[in-house]
Amino acid sequence: ECFNVGCCQWGAGECWSAVGHNICSFNNDYEDNYSNGALDDDGSDKDGSENENDENENENSNILWSDPSSTSNWNICEKVTTVFGITVCVTQKAWQERIKINHIVNVFYQLLDNDGDGFPDDEVIHSEMVENGYLLFVPATEQDFEDAMGDNGDGVPDGVGAAQMTGTWEAIPNSCDTPTNRGASATNRSSWPKFVNTLNMDCINRRDATTEEILHLITAAAANVYPELWGANFQSRAGEAVLAANGNCGWGYTSDWINPSTSECSGMYAYDDPTCDEGCLVIEGIYWAIVSFLGGLYTRNRARSIRSEWLMATPDGDMEVYPLRVGNAVSLQLGSPELYDMVSDNTSVGHMWLPAIMPNGKYEGFQVDGASASVNTNEVKSSVDEEPTIGLSDSESPVDDIASTSGLSGSESPSDVASTSGMTDSESPVDGTSA
Numbered sequence: 135e136c137f138n139v140g141c142c143q144w145g146a147g148e149c150w151s152a153v154g155h156n157i158c159s160f161n162n163d164y165e166d167n168y169s170n171g172a173l174d175d176d177g178s179d180k181d182g183s184e185n186e187n188d189e190n191e192n193e194n195s196n197i198l199w200s201d202p203s204s205t206s207n208w209n210i211c212e213k214v215t216t217v218f219g220i221t222v223c224v225t226q227k228a229w230q231e232r233i234k235i236n237h238i239v240n241v242f243y244q245l246l247d248n249d250g251d252g253f254p255d256d257e258v259i260h261s262e263m264v265e266n267g268y269l270l271f272v273p274a275t276e277q278d279f280e281d282a283m284g285d286n287g288d289g290v291p292d293g294v295g296a297a298q299m300t301g302t303w304e305a306i307p308n309s310c311d312t313p314t315n316r317g318a319s320a321t322n323r324s325s326w327p328k329f330v331n332t333l334n335m336d337c338i339n340r341r342d343a344t345t346e347e348i349l350h351l352i353t354a355a356a357a358n359v360y361p362e363l364w365g366a367n368f369q370s371r372a373g374e375a376v377l378a379a380n381g382n383c384g385w386g387y388t389s390d391w392i393n394p395s396t397s398e399c400s401g402m403y404a405y406d407d408p409t410c411d412e413g414c415l416v417i418e419g420i421y422w423a424i425v426s427f428l429g430g431l432y433t434r435n436r437a438r439s440i441r442s443e444w445l446m447a448t449p450d451g452d453m454e455v456y457p458l459r460v461g462n463a464v465s466l467q468l469g470s471p472e473l474y475d476m477v478s479d480n481t482s483v484g485h486m487w488l489p490a491i492m493p494n495g496k497y498e499g500f501q502v503d504g505a506s507a508s509v510n511t512n513e514v515k516s517s518v519d520e521e522p523t524i525g526l527s528d529s530e531s532p533v534d535d536i537a538s539t540s541g542l543s544g545s546e547s548p549s550d551v552a553s554t555s556g557m558t559d560s561e562s563p564v565d566g567t568s569a
Contacts, residue, residue: 196500197239208291210282217242218254219264223291225282227274234302235272237495241344242270244493245352248480252502255480256487262355267295270351274302296354300347309342310335311436312494313429320491323429327453332433339435345493349421352487357417360484363476364420366413373412375472376419379403379446381462387411395441395460402445402462402469422446423473426466428492432456437463446470 202211202223211223217239224235246254254260262268269291273279279299283289290297310316315337318329332339356364364370368377381401384390386408392399393406403419410418422444425431429449431440437447437456441463448455451467467474480488 197236205292207289210289210291215239217270218246218260220246220268220270222270222272224272225274225278227278228272228302231274231302233307234305237307238270238272238300238302238305238344238348240495240497241493242348243497243499244491244495245345245348245489246487247497247499248489248491248493250498250502252499258359259352259355259487262359263296263352266358267293268351268355269294269297270348271297271299272302273299276301276303296351298347298351298354300344304341304343304347306338306340306342306344307495308336308338310337310339310433311342311345311425311430312337312492313432314492314494316433318429320494323450326429326432326449330433330454330456332435341436341439344495345425345430346421349424350417353417353420356484356487363484366416368412368416370416372420372473372476373416375423375470375476376403376416379419379470379473385410385415387415393442394445394462395457397461400462402464403443405443419473420477423466423470423477424488425492427474427477428489430492434458 197215199213199215202208202214208214208223210225212226212229213224215222220242222239222242228235244250246260248255271279271282273282279301308315310332313326313329314320316329316332316335319325329335353364354366357366357370362370364372367373379402381394381399381404383392383394383399383401383404385404386406387410389408391404391406392401394401394404403422405415405418407414422431423446426444426446427449431437431444431447432449432453434456440447441457441460445457445460445463446466446469447457448463448465449467451465453465455463455465457463476485477488479485480490
């Protein structure tokens, strides 16, 4: 019913304007009654094609997909949606993989609202991302990404201030990376050691990159908002801890990388990518620490697969350390007490954006009563209502307002937080957030 008001979207417990100047007056919780904005009543796509993922669509009826804006170069998006006002753009090829794109959107919700109360956990981070045009771009393949961006990166949509790519080819729902998918508890850490052997489990024994890529985007916001804590440099508190974790193993970009799983150096984190500079290494290291603390690396298979880069896959000091028989391998708690303390705190100022539970792609906040708001939605709303919507059509757009300058990135790790134009197909997300 909020959507029927016109140019409005339900989010964070209120009916928000999607066009920039007026607050939608409808303010009751009709989240449970949402239908997918990309579907007709008969369950078919608006172009008349049958929906091949009916069951998944029913489960994700709260994800409201819309046509992109007809202006500028937003035509790289087949459909768009928003997560608390932050735009998600999927290509035509990615749109065919409905289960995976809905999984990606659910993970985005879970990382912004990890306690599932229906509201972003960190209002300041949320405002930074909405006001400065952060974008999650979802192609189907690396070639799809390159085709969308063009040779010179001129496919970047207008109004994008910071962006990250996460592809459907690297999205793995029901990955064994998530403790609950492998049978462990999300919060009872003592249950995790019983489920480190993921062979013959019902979960999929492949890495789901979705959490990493989305965390890169959120961490870029944290680096902007809380630079002394999370700044993408070796002078921030996180940066100092990341640098210390390297020991004398070196980096790819300084041409002195040594595999930390050998006996030739004494570090626990060393990335061999020659394109990943100081800022990239810090954001990447923050990701590793967060997911390690959440139990997302604590399986025999995952710890072994990442041993040439990260050797603190074991979260807590009282747990058996994996990978086995690697001298530098150690728990995060004992190997980097500073990183452990930083990522385990999700209540202090500057830390509330940090998740406490590894996402499983099943966001529960859609069903929360809007009266339980834990975020000052009036303050957030007043800031976004002053900006024009980007990326969505005037007629269908359920999207909150975001605006800034351009920039989008590649797949694995982020670059420095700096204003940029264009997109690259390297492994780092463009952070290009303008003031």
